[in-house]
Amino acid sequence: MKDSVESYVTDDGRTIGGVMLDLRNITLRFGGVEAIKDISFNIREGEIRAIIGPNGAGKSSMLNIISGFYKPQEGEVLFDGVARPPMPPYQVARQGIARTFQNIALFEGMSVLDNVMTGRMNHMNASIFSQAMWFGKAQREEVENREAVERIIDFLEIQKIRKTPVSRLPYGLKKRVELARALAAEPRLLLLDEPMAGMNVEEKEDMSRFILDLNDEFGTTIALIEHDMGVVMDLSDRVVVMDYGRKIGDGTPDEVRGNQGVIDAYLGVSHD
Amino acid sequence: MSSEFLYGIEVIINGLMAGVLYALVALGFVLIYKASGIFNYSQGVMALFAALTLVGIMEGQVPFSHLINAIFGTELHHFGWEVPAFLAIALTVVVMVIFAWLVQRFVFRHLVGQEPIILFMATIGLAYFLEGVGDLMWGSEIKTIALGLPQGNARWLEDVTSALGDDTFYGFFVRQLDIVAALVAMVLVTALIVFAQYTKQGRAMRAVADDHQAALSVGISLNFIWVLVWSLAGVVALVAGVMWGAKSGVQFSLSLIALKALPVLMLGGFTSIPGAIIGGLIIGVGEQLFEYTIGGPFLGGATENWFAYMLALLFLVFRPQGLFGEKIIERV
Ligand SMILES: Nc1ncnc2c1ncn2[C@@H]1O[C@H](COP(=O)(O)OP(=O)(O)OP(=O)(O)O)[C@@H](O)[C@H]1O
Ligand SMILES: [Mg+2]
Numbered sequence: 001m002k003d004s005v006e007s008y009v010t011d012d013g014r015t016i017g018g019v020m021l022d023l024r025n026i027t028l029r030f031g032g033v034e035a036i037k038d039i040s041f042n043i044r045e046g047e048i049r050a051i052i053g054p055n056g057a058g059k060s061s062m063l064n065i066i067s068g069f070y071k072p073q074e075g076e077v078l079f080d081g082v083a084r085p086p087m088p089p090y091q092v093a094r095q096g097i098a099r100t101f102q103n104i105a106l107f108e109g110m111s112v113l114d115n116v117m118t119g120r121m122n123h124m125n126a127s128i129f130s131q132a133m134w135f136g137k138a139q140r141e142e143v144e145n146r147e148a149v150e151r152i153i154d155f156l157e158i159q160k161i162r163k164t165p166v167s168r169l170p171y172g173l174k175k176r177v178e179l180a181r182a183l184a185a186e187p188r189l190l191l192l193d194e195p196m197a198g199m200n201v202e203e204k205e206d207m208s209r210f211i212l213d214l215n216d217e218f219g220t221t222i223a224l225i226e227h228d229m230g231v232v233m234d235l236s237d238r239v240v241v242m243d244y245g246r247k248i249g250d251g252t253p254d255e256v257r258g259n260q261g262v263i264d265a266y267l268g269v270s271h272d
Numbered sequence: 273m274s275s276e277f278l279y280g281i282e283v284i285i286n287g288l289m290a291g292v293l294y295a296l297v298a299l300g301f302v303l304i305y306k307a308s309g310i311f312n313y314s315q316g317v318m319a320l321f322a323a324l325t326l327v328g329i330m331e332g333q334v335p336f337s338h339l340i341n342a343i344f345g346t347e348l349h350h351f352g353w354e355v356p357a358f359l360a361i362a363l364t365v366v367v368m369v370i371f372a373w374l375v376q377r378f379v380f381r382h383l384v385g386q387e388p389i390i391l392f393m394a395t396i397g398l399a400y401f402l403e404g405v406g407d408l409m410w411g412s413e414i415k416t417i418a419l420g421l422p423q424g425n426a427r428w429l430e431d432v433t434s435a436l437g438d439d440t441f442y443g444f445f446v447r448q449l450d451i452v453a454a455l456v457a458m459v460l461v462t463a464l465i466v467f468a469q470y471t472k473q474g475r476a477m478r479a480v481a482d483d484h485q486a487a488l489s490v491g492i493s494l495n496f497i498w499v500l501v502w503s504l505a506g507v508v509a510l511v512a513g514v515m516w517g518a519k520s521g522v523q524f525s526l527s528l529i530a531l532k533a534l535p536v537l538m539l540g541g542f543t544s545i546p547g548a549i550i551g552g553l554i555i556g557v558g559e560q561l562f563e564y565t566i567g568g569p570f571l572g573g574a575t576e577n578w579f580a581y582m583l584a585l586l587f588l589v590f591r592p593q594g595l596f597g598e599k600i601i602e603r604v
Contacts, residue, residue: 069488090494093488101486105489106486108483122490
């Protein structure tokens with residue numbers, strides 16, 4: 001059932017729709033190195049899709065392709081069934097795809113609030129003059145955007161640090177602020193590159209809860225890279241497994257767990 | 273109050289007036305440097321070019337007339353009309369925006385990710401190129417700006433303030449042009465700050481200044497922001513060029529006002545807007561006061577030329593990050 005593009009309802013009552021993002025025969029090279037080799041998989045509306053694999057497997061590169069930071073040499077990216085021409089990251093963002101980075105990319109010189117506010121960039125349309133003069137549309141928009149940002153800040157439980165400069169925050173909170181900024185864009189597709197790396201158990205539990213809640217409440221489609229298998233199995237609807245730039249598994253957590261190739265990759269069986 | 277003391281105050285007032293203009297020129301540098309890491313050597317030539325363009329448009333000069341005449345054997349020089357000041361200013365701003373776009377499109381777009389020193393060298397090339405273009409477009413004669421800016425000293429200020437001291441004090445002597453320049457510069461600086469703080473484009477500008485990757489991920493086009501900051505730097509250059517040009521004529525030496533901004537940047541830091549403003553004021557007041565108290569009486573005068581650099585150097589030794597820059601901590 002899950003292989004067809006018919007929508008279905010999960011055990012916990014969420015609706016998974018048709019294919020939103022379809023990656024076809026993607027190959028990415030850096031000089032002579034093939035970081036991604038002929039990989040195809042898709043992401044469906046409303047699902048939580050995990051990408052796993054050992055270090056250097058090409059997971060981040062895959063997210064970078066989806067978000068426009070890398071341009072694959074071969075293959076196609078279809079968004080809502082339409083082939084997407086090569087486009088810079090800012091245009092991808094404007095299509096409703098938001099992301100976080102493995103190595104956190106926040107505006108270190110700004111407060112938490114300002115950081116999250118930049119996530120609203122695509123929801124500001126008032127002309128520059130009405131903004132500077134602070135009337136009409138600009139004022140209405142600013143109020144709306146502030147409300148949206150405050151809701152997200154409440155949702156992620158970072159009210160206490162709203163005014164704190166980001167550079168003063170510990171790692172775990174930075175990750176949370178980065179998520180808040182991505183959420184502020186109200187994306188259709190959210191890409192998370194190791195959102196729980198370097199976190200303690202409690203922080204991981206919080207983050208898992210946020211991810212589940214936002215998928216459940218706002219219907220946001222999520223693709224995430226994660227090394228913690230427990231987390232992956234708990235959160236995701238489907239998992240892609242990568243190793244040395246190839247796709248070696250794709251399916252539900254249970255299917256993937258039983259896959260011999262995946263087990264070998266994780267146990268470090270030698271490649272020949 | 274003793275007239276000694278009052279003349280000291282006059283010196284400070286004049287220093288502040290000059291300082292506002294230094295701050296403005298320095299701001300042009302800071303805008304571009306913050307957003308792109310480019311130290312724009314051509315900022316001074318941009319001021320010259322903008323002022324030349326303004327005068328040329330106002331007087332109805334045919335651009336590139338020498339070139340056109342040489343090629344086609346024509347005798348074109350003037351369109352035979354004069355353009356009102358406000359329209360000429362608007363047109364000059366348009367020219368500076370086009371310049372910004374061209375620079376981005378044909379130079380820096382191809383140098384993304386290069387070493388800062390390469391980017392710097394590109395701006396040196398740009399400076400000489402723009403100087404040549406300015407000559408070719410508008411000719412190299414000294415021109416005067418007929419914006420109707422007031423000349424002479426502010427008599428009203430003298431009259432009002434002469435009562436402060438005894439008979440030997442005649443009131444503060446401040447040039448009207450300096451007052452106008454300071455006011456215009458203050459308005460422009462305020463406008464820039466409001467723009468950066470409260471508009472979408474301003475926010476985007478600060479975001480790009482902070483982290484390119486993060487800015488891209490929230491949907492900001494780096495190219496757009498770079499054209500924007502070069503355009504803003506062009507407007508800043510225009511204002512600086514006009515105010516300076518009104519004092520000493522629009523001619524090559526105008527491009528040397530950039531040299532006045534360097535010590536301001538050393539003092540205020542290359543990335544701080546408040547730093548540029550306070551730095552400009554400190555340099556303006558400092559060089560006047562030094563000349564008045566020490567330079568003139570003991571060193572034979574004309575110390576303004578080097579005092580700013582000496583002050584900036586001293587500062588650099590003790591606070592390399594500038595007035596407001598964050599402390600630079602070497603991570604090992
Ligand atoms: N910008 C780049 N330039 C050159 N090589 C790169 C670049 N980005 C990634 N690579 C290479 O591509 C391969 C895949 O890297 P990638 O970061 O996608 O792996 P990953 O699965 O995310 O690993 P990790 O779990 O360590 O984050 C690696 O060999 C890496 O060195
Ligand atoms: Mg990675």
